[in-house]
Amino acid sequence: MDKEPRLLGVIGHPIQHSLSPDMHNAVFKKLNLNCSYSAYDVTSEKLESFLEECIEKRFGGLNVTTPHKVDVIKYLDSVDENARRINAVNTIKFNEKIKIGYNTDGVGCINALREEGEKIKGKRILVLGAGGAARAITFQCALEGAEIIISNRTRENAINLSKEIREKLGRRVLVVNYSEKSIKDIMPQTDILINTTTVGMHPKANRSPITADTLRKEVTVMDIVYNPVETLLLKTAKRKGCKTIDGVGMLAHQGAESLKIWLNLKAPVDEMKKTVLEKLKAR
Ligand SMILES: NC(=O)c1ccc[n+]([C@@H]2O[C@H](COP(=O)([O-])OP(=O)(O)OC[C@H]3O[C@@H](n4cnc5c(N)ncnc54)[C@H](OP(=O)(O)O)[C@@H]3O)[C@@H](O)[C@H]2O)c1
Numbered sequence: 609m610d611k612e613p614r615l616l617g618v619i620g621h622p623i624q625h626s627l628s629p630d631m632h633n634a635v636f637k638k639l640n641l642n643c644s645y646s647a648y649d650v651t652s653e654k655l656e657s658f659l660e661e662c663i664e665k666r667f668g669g670l671n672v673t674t675p676h677k678v679d680v681i682k683y684l685d686s687v688d689e690n691a692r693r694i695n696a697v698n699t700i701k702f703n704e705k706i707k708i709g710y711n712t713d714g715v716g717c718i719n720a721l722r723e724e725g726e727k728i729k730g731k732r733i734l735v736l737g738a739g740g741a742a743r744a745i746t747f748q749c750a751l752e753g754a755e756i757i758i759s760n761r762t763r764e765n766a767i768n769l770s771k772e773i774r775e776k777l778g779r780r781v782l783v784v785n786y787s788e789k790s791i792k793d794i795m796p797q798t799d800i801l802i803n804t805t806t807v808g809m810h811p812k813a814n815r816s817p818i819t820a821d822t823l824r825k826e827v828t829v830m831d832i833v834y835n836p837v838e839t840l841l842l843k844t845a846k847r848k849g850c851k852t853i854d855g856v857g858m859l860a861h862q863g864a865e866s867l868k869i870w871l872n873l874k875a876p877v878d879e880m881k882k883t884v885l886e887k888l889k890a891r
Pocket residue numbers: 674713716736737738739740741742760761762763765804805806807809832833834855856858859860862
């Protein structure tokens with residue numbers, strides 16, 4: 609008789625548009641693994657009891673998305689050094705009754721950049737945004753020896769993030785105003801630009817955080833927004849002659865890192881990307 613499947617999933621609120629179930633279940637099918645991954649709509653009030661339920665049902669692990677990445681920490685038994693530094697968890701592993709938190713967003717972004725031939729060490733990386741994803745990406749890039757520049761609509765959030773990186777990693781981070789002029793002024797000192805703001809995301813896909821005039825063709829432009837796959841920023845950058853990297857690679861790589869944590873598995877990243885692209889096309 610077949611053993612019960614290993615239960616995995618993602619929690620968030622709302623969650624119905626998550627691509628993670630398709631992406632992970634495609635891996636299980638391809639590798640013939642007896643695992644099952646579902647999306648669970650969990651409100652903040654139900655977060656603690658849902659985690660207890662997962663223990664009772666012997667879940668292997670969970671991904672965590674908006675709005676629980678920070679709040680979930682107080683319900684965990686331990687949090688690895690990386691997630692502790694970022695102060696956000698996107699992956700939980702259940703070890704019997706012990707709940708351990710991790711964050712795979714930063715490593716996922718760096719693996720996606722490396723896959724496209726980018727080096728991180730010594731590079732000057734301009735990050736637009738200072739939200740959850742920006743935190744994971746800036747900390748990881750700084751850890752790996754990049755020079756970080758942050759530009760965010762709410763300047764105070766950029767300043768706070770830069771202070772945290774300096775305090776925790778001893779690395780200086782430059783903050784520039786979120787204006788076309790300030791971003792254009794810093795462009796000659798930028799090797800890679802990463803958009804981590806929500807600007808350009810479906811359904812407001814006709815927006816871009818910056819114009820073509822601000823860019824310079826020697827800069828690699830990555831947008832972590834993956835819906836649409838080719839954002840207006842990426843279209844603009846491509847026309848300018850920049851190398852562009854979309855957000856699907858990061859999505860697949862952060863998922864692959866979660867699978868490594870739960871199942872000690874080297875995930876087929878290309879299969880994950882293919883599944884995401886198919887699902888986005890069908891929407
Ligand atoms: N590819 C992947 O694997 C991956 C992983 C994680 C996230 N993402 C995507 O990354 C994006 C950000 O996610 P997150 O979790 O970091 O969100 P978040 O924590 O809510 O941060 C949102 C960021 O966008 C900025 N922002 C929002 N509206 C803006 C506007 N109209 N103009 C300028 N800036 C604006 C915010 O600036 P303020 O500080 O001024 O509010 C903040 O910096 C989302 O599109 C998400 O889907 C992709």
